[in-house]
Amino acid sequence: MRRFLIGQARKGLVDHTTRRQHHQTRSFLSLLPPSFSTNSPRAAPLVSLSRFMSSTSDMAASSDSTSSLPVTLDSINPKVLKCEYAVRGEIVNIAQKLQEDLKSNKDAYPFDEIIYCNIGNPQSLGQLPIRFFREVLALCDHSSLLDETETHGLFSTDSIDRAWKILDQIPGRATGAYSHSQGIKGLRDTIAAGIEARDGFPADPNDIFLTDGASPAVHMMMQLVLSSEKDGILCPIPQYPLYSASITLHGGSLVPYYLDEATGWGLEISDLKKQLEEARSKGITVRALVVINPGNPTGQVLAEENQRDIVNFCKQEGLVLLADEVYQENLYVPDKKFHSFKKFARSLGYGEKDMSLVSFQSVSKGYYGECGKRGGYMEVTGFTPDVREQIYKMASVNLCSNISGQILASLVMSPPKPGDDSYDSYMVERDGILSSMAKRAKTLEEALNNLEGVTCNRAEGAMYLFPRISLPQKAIEAAEAEKTAPDAFYCKRLLNATGVVVVPGSGFGQVPGTWHFRCTILPQEDKIPAIVDRLTAFHKSFMDEFRD
Amino acid sequence: MRRFLIGQARKGLVDHTTRRQHHQTRSFLSLLPPSFSTNSPRAAPLVSLSRFMSSTSDMAASSDSTSSLPVTLDSINPKVLKCEYAVRGEIVNIAQKLQEDLKSNKDAYPFDEIIYCNIGNPQSLGQLPIRFFREVLALCDHSSLLDETETHGLFSTDSIDRAWKILDQIPGRATGAYSHSQGIKGLRDTIAAGIEARDGFPADPNDIFLTDGASPAVHMMMQLVLSSEKDGILCPIPQYPLYSASITLHGGSLVPYYLDEATGWGLEISDLKKQLEEARSKGITVRALVVINPGNPTGQVLAEENQRDIVNFCKQEGLVLLADEVYQENLYVPDKKFHSFKKFARSLGYGEKDMSLVSFQSVSKGYYGECGKRGGYMEVTGFTPDVREQIYKMASVNLCSNISGQILASLVMSPPKPGDDSYDSYMVERDGILSSMAKRAKTLEEALNNLEGVTCNRAEGAMYLFPRISLPQKAIEAAEAEKTAPDAFYCKRLLNATGVVVVPGSGFGQVPGTWHFRCTILPQEDKIPAIVDRLTAFHKSFMDEFRD
Known part of the structure; x- marks a missing residue:
């Protein structure tokens, strides 16, 4: 009976129809190999949500009954249609549906809970917030607490x-007011001081734009530099799909460069040059280079020499360097340190007049993992005043980012110091989280490397492992029969067998013919052994089923 | 000496150069009369910030010294260049500079402080947050307070x-986790219940998308329906410039319809039809109609019959009705009530299958005025499941809106009820704010109507007055000599003489040849008499200087 129900669940949940193919003008995807493109017959439609989004009760799905509604897939912005975002795509929707079913149908599945390893969302998996940060936020939210004597018993000094x-830095102490479009000046001062202390080079608070997480900052820069599909962005493959999504939404072309799995996801300048020249030969003006360090989904930390070469390359080729540095606190190996790209640019003698460099930072990552607070900033350097004016105007159209997120961004760049009341407990929390993450990364990496046909580079930083799976030909054929990318086929099977949610490599891009998935290292330590066991058992049974 | 300094300040601050004119493809502004277009030689360059944005010390402004930087005004997205956002435009930047100067040069100006009446930002002008809302936010931010006995002495039950x-509605009680892309389900349940109670018609939590204020929601809908300049949006003139800005940024055409000042900013269906037909005759497919009720910048509350006509018009013409209802709690006259457009649509018998309707709401407005929290939602009804899937995907690319803003959005739709511990004090706070706003609106409206050549419709709702000023020909000529729109010229003179910041009507659009400004009703009551005095004295002296 249980097996029958699992079969049914699989059938209902895994089976799906491909999304309508739309006539599209020349797409950035044409620059990518077929295995990355979602237009390829092989590839999975990564977002296909309609069956899992409850629609209003009286709405029928058939086109007849809704024929009087004005908006159709044919009339909407084709860039929206084209955009894909795998980390919240189809697999996650299947998982949410399973989670819902689990409540009433506990015995229908061979697992008790869904474990979301699809997204870097530490607190959703039980990580606790850093107490000092939350104390400050609560006091700023409800500042009349500061006038009460009981507060001294409840909060650290x-x-x-x-x-x-x-509060003194906020005009009128008004935490409920819109701030300056770039964020509260005093908080930007604190952040700039934090950057200076980190890099050993000056940082200007007027270069800081506080944003609701890093995503809106990335969108803002893409919107600025992309005018048409003739404008390209060099982007790593594999990449975090925010980049492909925002390039698509803003109508530009993604120009891929490949990270080399064999050398621990290294970045070859020669490959960058080749891709740049190829794009130029197609009439594309490449505007910027995206680098993610520590890497997402790949988890590598770039070598210092490599970072210098990237800076020189951008300088020589006249590219804006868009440096995703949101994992700057997440390093797990003693032989690697985080260095910002700005530090290398300045140490090479490149100043404001020499190159354009944007660094993205977020409160969602690090050891704090405050994803729900939507705080972050970008440090924008090396733009002429007239272009900066345009960036300021774009920030102004949305008025400002949320003040709690702004406050938190200042706190993560200026945590408690030795001698502060909170310092000792803060350090215990911080080091506990980081050392546990390192341990979890190691355990999962080893477990993955023990699986037949699986190889996994070490997670030097960030929050992810990106193992490569050699899928048997029979599995590839079975996936094709289901009109699914082979790695998506594997991930769906994994989910249905274990409740563990990971994201297929095809959502990030990969060398054609290779297959991967991204798995976060974020489940709490006590869950890891069970995950390893379930993963190992699943993989064995999968291989037994499909081995050539 | 003091006069000399004022003269200097004026010269340095008011004088400015026009922004570089760029070759632009056919613009939505071509549909607007010259007085609205910022490309017109008459119009003010509303955002010209470079002189007021400190740039990094070693950056020189000359093109020579920055010639090696890759990004120039000629290479950036022309839609960004074209976009204007007056409420944070040039006048505000002059004001910020004056405010800075005031600190060291107190005697240089005929005023002691800058009073920002340019933007609906109540807490920046001294309005206090509603205590209950902040108590809940603080407890959710730092939930371990809930385990402490002292908390019961500090917080309402x-x-x-x-x-x-x-907390029980948030999976794992994790306020620091990314939520569902539409927002936390339990909070959406609360909001849907609040909408049902307000309208008397069902609301579905799956139709709610929580957003960081209303602005990102507006951008999202514009991005969905606009593919090119051949797609138009019917938009009131005067309008809140978020609409013109987002239509420009997403590459569509603004199709203006005029509100009739003579009938208290009424909306004539015949004018809507005329504008729609004219746009269609130019090959523009009009996708949606924007209505702002209560009105911004115009402060009117639409008549019920008018709302019904608008609903019928959208239904008949196949337009998405985009209803900006963020001022739904801000009503100041006993003869008008707020009714949502959805209520009228449902009462006319139009359901999910009949018309597409989006309602925008924000925690920034109302009596709460929590602008800095960036909370809000849109209720999206009447879209087919496949289109809804695309909206969901767009929301997913930014992961989720900030959780504090989400919580606050649920609180404003479900405030304390009779019998609750906070109820009495909450009602005192709420009614105190709303009745004071009504009083301030009345006082300012009367003062404006007492000025020579000024007429001002009553503020029935929202937070603004939008007086019309008959400027003498000499003033218009003086403005032309300064390459400034006449109303911007007036507003800058007002700022320099009084420290009061208002926004020229040209930032919102107005009938050609008429001049207005928008002034919020938000300064605290004790400031109003001084504002009235200063405004009256300034206006008299301005008219004396320029009277024909």
């Missing part, structure tokens, strides 16, 4: 001091 | 109960 300091 | 209820 440095959180009280910090809250006062922050 | 209903804020504690509400915080528990909300």
Whole structure:
């Protein structure tokens, strides 16, 4: 009976129809190999949600009954249609549906819970927030607490001091007011000081734009530099799909460069040059280069020499360097350190007048993992005043980012210091999280490398492993029969057998003919052994089923 | 001496150069009369910030010294260049500079402080947040407070109960986790219940998309329906410039319809039809109609019959009705009530299958005015499942809106009820703010109507007055000599003489040859008499200087 129900669930959930293919003008995807393109007959339609989004009760899905509605797939912006975002795509929707079913049908599945390893969302998996940060936020939210004597018993003295300091930096102490479009000046001062301390080079608070997480900052820069599909962005493959999504939404062309799996996801300048020249020969003006360091989904930390070469390359080729540095606190190996690209640019003697460089940072990552707060900033350097004016105007159209997120962005760049009341407990929390993440990364990496046909580079940083799976030909054929990318086929099977949610490599891009998935290292330590066991058992049974 | 300094300040601050004119492809502005277009030689360059944005010290502004930088005004996205956003435009930047100067040069100006009446930002002008809302936010931010006995002395019992209820609605009680892309389901349930109670018609939590304020929601809908300049949006003139800005950024055409000042900013269906037909005759497919009710910048509340006509018009013409209803709590006259467009659509018998309707709401407005929290939602009804899937995907690319803003959006739709511990004090706060706003609106409206050549419709709702000023020909000529729109010329003179910041009507659009400004009703009551005095004295002296 149980097997029958699983079979049914699989059938209902895994089976799906391909999304309508739309006539599209020349797409950035044409620059990518077929295995990356979602227009390829092999590839999975990564977002196909309609069956899992409850629609209003009286709405019928048939086109007849909704024929009087004005908006159709044929009339909407084709860039929206084209955009894909795998980390919240089809597999996650299947998982949400399974989770819902689990509540009433506990015995129908061979697992008790869904474990979301699809997204870097640490607190959703039980990581606790850093207490000092939350104390300051609560005091700023409800500042009349600062006038109460009981508050001194409930909050650390440095959180009280910090809250006062922050409130004094906010005009009128009004935490409920729109701020300056770039964010509260005093908080930007704190962030700039944090960057200076990190890099050993000056940082200007007027270069900081506080944003609701890093995503809106990336969108803003893409919107600025992309005018048409003739404008390209050099982007790593594999990449975090925010980049492909925002390039698509803003109508530009993604120009891929490949990270080399064999050398631990290294970046070859010769490959960058080749891709740049190829794009130029197709009439594409490449505007910027995206680098993600530490890497997402690949988890590598770039070598210092490599970073210098990238800076020189951007300088020589006249490219904006868009540096995704949101994992700057997430390093797990003693032989690697985080260095910002700005530090290398300045140490090579490139100043404001020499090259354009944007660094993205977020409160969602690091050891704090405050994803729900939507805080972040970009440091924008090396743009002429007239172009900067345009960036300022874009920020102004959305008024400002949320003030709690702004405050938190200042806190992560200026945490408690030795001697502060919170310092000892803060360090215990911080180091506990980071050392546990390192341990979890290692355990999962080893487990993956023990699986037949699986190889996995070490996670030097970030929050992910990106193992490569050699899929048997029979599995590839079975996937094709289901009109699914082979790695998506594997991930769906994994989900249905274990409740573990990972994202197929095809959502990030990969060398044609190779297959991967991205798995976060974020489940709490006590869950890891069970995950390893379930993964190992699943993989064996999958291989037994499909081995050539 | 003082006069000399004022003269200097004026010269340095008011004088400016026009922004570089760029070759632009056919623009939505071509549909607008010259007085609205910022490309017109008459019009003010509304955003010209470079002189007021400190740039990094070693960056020189000359093109020579920055010639090696890759990004120039000629290479960036022309839609960004074209976009204007007056409420944070040039006048505000002059004001910020004056405010900075005031600190060291107190005697240089005939005023002690800058009073920002340019933007609906109540807490920046001294309005206090609603205590219950902030108590709940603080408890959710730092939930371990809920385990402490002292908390019961510091917080109301209903804020504690509400915080528990909300935490229980958040998976794993993780307020620091990314939520569902549409927002936390339990909070959407609360909001849907609030909409049902307001309208008397069902609301579905799956139709709610929580957003960081209303602005990103507006952008999302514009991005969905606009593919090219052949797609148009019917938009009121005067309008809130978020609409013109987002239509420009997403490459569509703004199709203006005029609100009739003579009938209290009424909306004539015959004018809507005329504009729609004219746009269609130019080959533009009009996709949606924007209505702002209560009106911004115009402050009117639409008549019920008018709302029904608008609903019928959208239904008949196949337009998406984009209803900006963010001022739904801000009504100041006993003869008008707020009714949502959805309520009228449903009462006319139009359901999910009949018409597409989006309602925008924000925590920034109302009596709460929590602008800095960036909370809001859109209720999306009447879209086919496949189109809804695309909206969901767009929301997913930015992961989710900030959780504090989400919580606040649920609170404003479900405030304390009779019998709750906070109820009495909450009602005192709420009614105090709303009745004071009504009083301030009345006082300012009367003062404006007492000025020579000024007429001002009553503020029935929202947070603004939009007086019309008959400028003497000499003033218009003086403005032309300064290459400034006449109303911008007036507003800059007003700022320099009084420290009061208002926004020229040309930033919102107006009938050609008429001049207005938008002034919020938000300065605290004790400031109003001084504002009236300064405004009256300035206006008299301005008219004396320029009277024909």
